[in-house]
Amino acid sequence: MNQIHKTLTSLNQKTMFLVALSFAYFAKALSGSYMKSTITQLERRFDIPSYLIGVIDGSFEIGNLLVIAFVSYFGAKLHRPKIIAVGCVLMSIGTFIIALPHFIIGRGNISGTINVFPSFPPGCEGESNLSMWIYVLLGNVLRGIGETPVQPLGISYIDDFTSEENAALYVGCVQTISVVGPVFGYLLGSLCAKIYVDIGFVNMETITITPADARWVGAWWLGYLIAGVITLLSAIPFWFLPRSLPMSGHQGAAPCPPEQTINSVSIHICASPDFIPTLRTLLGNPVYLIYLCVTIIQLNSLIGMVTYKPKYIEQHFRQSASKANFLMGVINIPAVALGMFSGGLLMKRLKLNIMGAARFAFGTSVIGYVLSLFFFAMSCDNAKVAGVTLSYHKMDKISYNEHSVFAAFCGENGITYVSPCLAGCTSSAGTGKNTVFSNCSCVGVAGNFTASTxxxxxxxxxxxxxxxxxxxxxxxxxxISLGGTPGYMLLIRCIKPQLKSLALGFHALATRTLAGIPAPIYFGAIIDTTCLKWGQKRCGGIGACRIYNTTGIF
Structure with a gap:
């Protein structure tokens, strides 16, 4: 009876750990995708260019790399469930810190127009020199630090105390649950983008802009509070789990301590002095080296695309941030998940060997990128903005380098104006965003032409x-996702078994360092070069971009 009790207790603890780890994966994926969904909201709220948003986005990877060596060395020697719990708490604190500026700087300042010769409001002389986006960056770094132990220690815990045939199933279940996180993250981003940033503190009837306006800022902070609470809850079960569980099925003790991990992948190294020669041998494998270089190039483009795709949908097709995030959550992310699953299924059904996997991965990549070229044919003309893309008088196209004001009132002729006065309007009716201006002489040659906010x-x-x-x-x-699983299997099969862990770890480390960090930054810098009109900060200086040249690079 005592043995049966121990067995049931062990099963319950394994189930509890599996559920807890799945929830932790879900929480970290949700907060990570929500961060990407708030890119345009953060740009507008803090009046910063896209390249700075790229720095903030890449700071998560920086935080992860800062402590990976520490987790690698001490992780397996300490109480793994409790270390994971600490990591979840740190992720939660980091997420709350990201939302902190909203409660420090108070209400937003969104005016109906932007003056050519602005007079700075009172209080600017005493304003702090510390930019509020620093808190967002520091919070994201802390999120990266907290995320570090979740995957390597969680997967190794499952592998150590589960039979070989069950370990793969459990890991697959955890990874599947993690795919659901980004879907909910983007949907949360869609919901919060619909809500005005100062909801509860202003009369919504007095707001003169809509979510489709380039100056609209949604309740970006609300989603971070929700994600922070979810992440904090995910830490609770790990505090009640034991340091180790009874072995089942196999005795998986490694013959050579210590266990080290590089960037979320376990690496067993029997002799530390042999590390450099072993790494040199690994990089001397031409197949591995070519695959490493190719995936770094691919991930640079894919990470840049995923980071700024909602922004592209907003600016190029004039969709709201809410709709762009919704489409990412319900269409794009499921397509990627289905592609990865289908790739693994096809590889099993077709019984592909290493060469077959290589051809399959290469073929899907080529087809995917050829299809991507058709995006260039799906272009739209620039928005008709008086004083930016059109002159005020003859409405001929003007130079994009000309310094002019940003427009925010729509004429009946489909052209946007900086103000109803510059549209020639002489009367108005209604309040807030329902205001309609009439007798607008610049909108049409004759007749009672109108303009709206x-x-x-x-x-x-x-x-x-x-x-x-x-x-x-x-x-x-x-x-493109179809080739993900076959490509990963190619990475595993092209090297000797004793180098497998090192190969996976170094691959993950290299791609994160050379793609995850720089890609959002230089993609953002490229997008900044297409800005036609920069906004202006409340106390002077260049703010976020208001309108882009959609027929250019963007």
């Missing part, structure tokens, strides 16, 4: 193009 919507031809863009985006994401 907010930017003009995009042209009909661009609206017709948008569904085709979405369809191509889903197909391309699915095809």
């Amino acid at each position: 907010g930017q003009c919507p995009h042209r009909d031809n661009c609206d017709r193009m948008f569904p085709y863009f979405l369809a191509l985006s889903v197909i391309t994401s699915f095809i």
